[in-house]
Amino acid sequence: MSSRFDSVPAVRDGLQKVDYLADEGIAGVVYLADRLGKPVLVEGPAGTGKTQLAKSVAESTGARLIRLQCYEGLDEAKALYEWNYKKQLLRIQAERVERDAGAKNWDEVSDDIFSEDFLLSRPLLEAIRAEEPVVLLIDEVDRVEIETEALLLEILSDFQVSIPELGTVTANQIPLVFLTSNNTRELSEALKRRCLFLHIDYPSMEREREIVLTKVPDIAESLADQVARIVRTIRQIELKKAPSVSETLDWARTLVLLGVAQISEAEAVDTLHVLLKYQTDIQKAAKELASGGSQWKKS
Ligand SMILES: Nc1ncnc2c1ncn2[C@@H]1O[C@H](COP(=O)(O)OP(=O)(O)OP(=O)(O)O)[C@@H](O)[C@H]1O
Ligand SMILES: [Mg+2]
Structure with missing residues (x-):
């Protein structure tokens, strides 16, 4: 099997070039997955870059991204393949017409x-049949019923699909597979066994600052710094829903749009609704920010 990355630092650099900032842990697991030809099960809080990781790996390696978005009720016909009934029916009708007209005999095959x-x-079969390198993203796998997970097992361990009428389709190349989960339910042992496990938590303050600098055009370093620090403070409070990286980015963009150079307490409190989505969380955070103080000073 040909590998896409030479080393763990090569993974980090490759991802950084496409604006994804991976830490050592993330880069290490991606490297291993590539080397071992194993799928990665990515788990962690919402908005921490799980889906983006698969997209960015595809982009950095020039592979095609094939995505299976999971949802309750997803079935084989939507995940693997289905027969084109309409086309089959038309073909049968056409043959009947030919025979009735005497153009074909009944014994002709x-x-x-x-x-x-x-x-x-459908996406899973497409990934197996692809001739070119692909990254397969099975997004939010915890949303399918546990019975539906079984559909994935053959693909994840053998990179093949059995189609009763056609036989077994085996992959031409081993796709790099990412499964993401928000952990809304426990996944089966059988599925977990086939994957490398990667937990992506909220980034460190330094990495979040880098993400902000990378993703928010025209932001000053001092503002990015302050954003990362305040978000970290807020994440330490007991909240219903801690701010995700995407919310940090939204907040940073909001502040840039408002022309804020240095966040004052009032500006922070006025814009907390971009960062937090529950009124009780907003109130708690406002109180915490008011009692803090250190983050309002220049760094
Ligand atoms: N390490 C990172 N480097 C660059 N951007 C990041 C990083 N982590 C998160 N982001 C940004 O945060 C946003 C949210 O990421 P993403 O959609 O991948 O989250 P998720 O973990 O899949 O969330 P959910 O569980 O809600 O699906 C993306 O727009 C992405 O650009
Ligand atoms: Mg996602």
């Missing part, structure tokens, strides 16, 4: 309506 021509590939 009809086209096999369970052949490639009538198959509709």
Whole structure:
């Protein structure tokens, strides 16, 4: 199997070039997954860059991203493949017309309506059949019923799909697979066993500052610094929903739009609704910020 990355630092650099800032842990697991040909199960709080990781790995390696968005009720027909019934039916009707007109005999072999021509590939089969390098993202896998997880097992361990009418389709190249989960339910042991595990938590203050600087155009370093520090303070409070990286970015963009150079307590409190989505959280954070004080001084 050809590898996409030479080393852990190469993963970090590659991702950084496409604006994804990975820490050592993230880069290490991606490197191993590539080397071992194993899927990665990425878990962690909302908005910490789980989905983006798969997208960025695809971008940095020039691979095509194939995404299976999971939801309750997702089935084989939407995840793997289905037969194009309409086309099959039309073919059967066309043959009947030909026979009735005497153009064809009944003993002439009809086209096999369970052949490639009538198959509709869904994301999992598409990833297996791809000729070019692909990254397969199975997003929010915890949303499917536990029984549906079984659909994934053959793909994740053998990189193949069995189609009763056609036989087994085996991958031409081993796709790099990322499964993401918000942990809304426990995943099956069988699924976990097949994957490397990666927990992505909120970034360190330094990394979040770098993410802000990378993702928010025109932001001053001192403002990015202050944003990262205040967000860290707020995450330490007991909240219903801690601010995610995406909310940090929204907040930073808001402050830039408002022309803020140095955040005052009043400006922070006035814009907390960008960062927090529960009124009780906003009140708690406002109180904490008022009692703090140190973060309002210049660094
Ligand atoms: N390490 C990072 N480097 C650059 N951008 C990041 C990083 N982490 C998060 N982001 C940014 O945060 C945003 C949210 O990331 P993403 O959608 O991947 O979160 P998620 O973990 O999949 O969340 P959810 O669980 O809600 O699906 C993205 O727009 C991404 O640009
Ligand atoms: Mg996501």
